[in-house]
Amino acid sequence: MKVKGDSMSGFMEEVSVDWKGRPCRANKHGGMTAAVFVLGLQAFEMMAIAAVGNNLITYVFNEMHFPLSKSANIVTNFIGTVFLLSLVGGFISDSYLGSFRTMLVFGFVELSGFILLCIQAHLPQLRPPRCDMVSDGDHCEEANGYKAIILFLALYLVALGSGCLKPNIISLGADQFTKADSKQSKKLSTYFNTAYFAFCLGELVALTLLVWVQTHSGMDVGFGVSAAVMGIGMIGLISGTVFYRNKQPRGSIFTPIAQVFVAAIRKRKQICPSNVEMLHVSQRSAPNQAPNTPVNDGNLLHTNKFRFLDKACMKSQDGKTESPWRLCTVSQVEQVKIIISVVPIFGCTIIFNTILAQLQTFSVQQGSTMNAHTINGFKIPPASLQSIPYIMLIFLVPLYETLLVPLATKITGNDSGITPLQRVGVGLFVATFSMVSAAMVETKRRVSASHDHNNVTMSIFWIAPQFIIFGVSEMFTAVGLLEFFYKQSSEGMQSFLTAMTYCSYSFGFYLSSILVSFVNKITASSSHGGWLSENDLNKDRLDLFYWMLAALSLINFFNYVFWSTFFTYNPSLSAGAQHHEDPKARQGGLEAYDMI
Incomplete structure (x- = not known):
């Protein structure tokens, strides 16, 4: 499969392939x-x-x-x-x-x-x-x-x-x-x-x-x-x-998940930023994004639930390069938030x-x-x-x-x-x-x-x-x-x-x-x-x-x-896959959709 972007950034451009590994054609495949x-x-x-x-x-x-x-x-x-x-x-x-x-x-x-x-x-x-065939009255x-x-x-x-x-x-x-x-x-x-x-x-x-x-x-x-x-x-x-x-x-789907928890624990004493520009995203995603708008890291928009996990994607103030076990992307963190969110529904x-x-x-x-x-x-x-x-x-x-x-x-x-x-x-x-x-x-x-x-x-x-x-x-x-x-x-x-x-x-x-x-x-x-x-x-x-x-x-x-x-959809998923996106979700806050 041909993939563009840094694999650790969470930003990937998906290209589906046929059984020989060649890019699919719309008129033949799927x-x-x-x-x-x-x-x-x-x-x-x-x-x-x-x-x-x-x-x-x-x-x-x-x-x-x-x-x-x-x-x-x-x-x-x-x-x-x-x-x-x-x-x-x-x-x-x-x-x-x-x-x-x-x-x-x-x-x-x-x-x-x-x-x-x-x-x-x-x-x-x-x-x-x-x-x-059992004799003598045995069980x-x-x-x-x-x-x-x-x-x-x-x-x-x-x-x-x-x-x-x-x-x-x-x-x-x-x-x-x-x-x-x-x-x-x-x-x-x-x-x-x-x-x-x-x-x-x-x-x-x-x-x-x-x-x-x-x-x-x-x-x-x-x-x-x-x-x-x-x-x-x-x-x-x-x-x-x-x-x-x-x-x-x-590759292992558990590694990025584990990285989010490890990075969040390592930075647990830091204060969650109010400015989303302090969060780490792929350099290829969200170019020229206006301040304080939802961060779109390739696939997933940033949301305000489970804020303690946002510490995993807080950039270092001294600008030093950090390992994936200390700094994750918004997309990685949001996927973990989704997994946590669906657990009560699953239960x-x-x-x-x-x-x-x-x-x-x-x-x-x-x-x-x-x-x-x-x-x-x-x-x-x-x-x-x-x-x-x-x-x-x-x-x-x-x-x-x-x-x-x-x-x-x-x-x-x-x-x-x-x-x-x-x-x-x-x-x-x-x-x-x-x-x-x-x-x-x-x-x-x-x-x-x-x-x-x-x-x-x-x-x-x-x-x-x-x-x-x-x-x-x-x-x-x-x-x-x-x-x-x-x-x-x-x-x-x-x-x-x-x-x-x-x-x-x-x-x-x-x-x-x-x-x-x-x-x-x-x-x-x-x-x-x-x-x-x-x-x-x-x-x-x-x-x-x-x-x-x-x-x-x-x-x-x-x-x-x-x-x-009380369940809330990630707006980047709800817009394309669930139903029409809530306009409020585009303004930086993710509001709850009534399910029942």
Whole structure:
């Protein structure tokens, strides 16, 4: 990549390159044509991993014979690790390999994990004996030793591959559009909605066709189909090589961040300047700038939040040259300010993803205790019930893009209809009602089971509303968060900041595991092991656990309203990528935008 300017100054003129490292041509590279290949991988990869993740609790409980609560934790820890490793993928991409090469490497890592899962599920000697083969009334043998090692090795190969793929799928697709161009900004927003449509399509196929294959043909065939689907996605990604606009890595993204904190600490005793001319900017940027106007250091304007960090870019009064660990640029400091600013927003989405964890674990087990037969006798796999919201969303997402966005744009003047933060807020509020529905249905299910002496009479479709409500919630929250993080990132940090979205999923699933263990501990008594300690939902109190999550979700929503109301955009990002720039931001002060 051809770069102009001092790399330490924070001022870089980005030139996208093709797969051979040559500057891209507008009529050949980028745009939706290139993004389609990336969206194809998004759909196929989601089919592959969703078919495994959404029905994994059935495999580890029935085939590997782990207890129910431990099985739920294995699933949530696996999915949590997938999303946590997205930070690794974002770092490797932005710092060393670039999005496309990172996707090639880790796509094949994920494929190898699916193949290993298929082999274990196919060979009986790699799994514990079936329960019906255990004699003398002994309990089923739990997977241990090399059998457990193979299981966890396969799962975490999938986790490593998928985790490192996810942020780069989003960022490589988004890189095909010019973020600073107002016309491209609308296309970028459309891309995020299309990416979510591909996600929904992949989930739908996984939860219907692929889960059906797992149920009726065996988990070995199901895992094999996941491997084949992943292979098709990788072939599609490689097929688009000649069309991609690629942004080259710039070295470690953590070094400039660390330099800001070190320089600010070293100059902590100095007083922050009131005159912005005392701040260090690249000599190539902001020529002939009027005094006391916002400093534009290549990409990012100076703002007045977190003023203590401004000490990192205070020039020495004696005019001596200082090292990058004592003097940083305005652009470096502002990027760190952005990262700090988005942390509360990030934190407010963790409870949302904890709710998602319940729908992929306990709700699946909830469905397995209910009547899964339809009128014509067809039996619905419990995991397939999660497909209901995605059936609805593959119609709702296009309607949102074609009808609701233009209507909202006329009202708000925003190219995306509503801002990403407003979209996230709507989703967080709606998610609460998913747990309310789940708690009410579980109460009814327990009463029905006790009256009918454990005969399964209550239809599995009673738990459909909790999935539908959460699906609508996810359409707002997930897409809004992806768009928010991508648009808040400056050049060279798109993959890493996008990875923070997936990291929220990770923390949500880990929190789920912690909550299950914590709730069991504090609700245990001498006669009962806790709300979720039994392997029988008719004896557990899953309904009370759901009510607790509903309360936490509502509290979390009000917490989000607080933080999002006081969040401020960097004006250089909000002008080109978010919505029309606030005139007050041009006059030296950055005023808060109302998000909710």
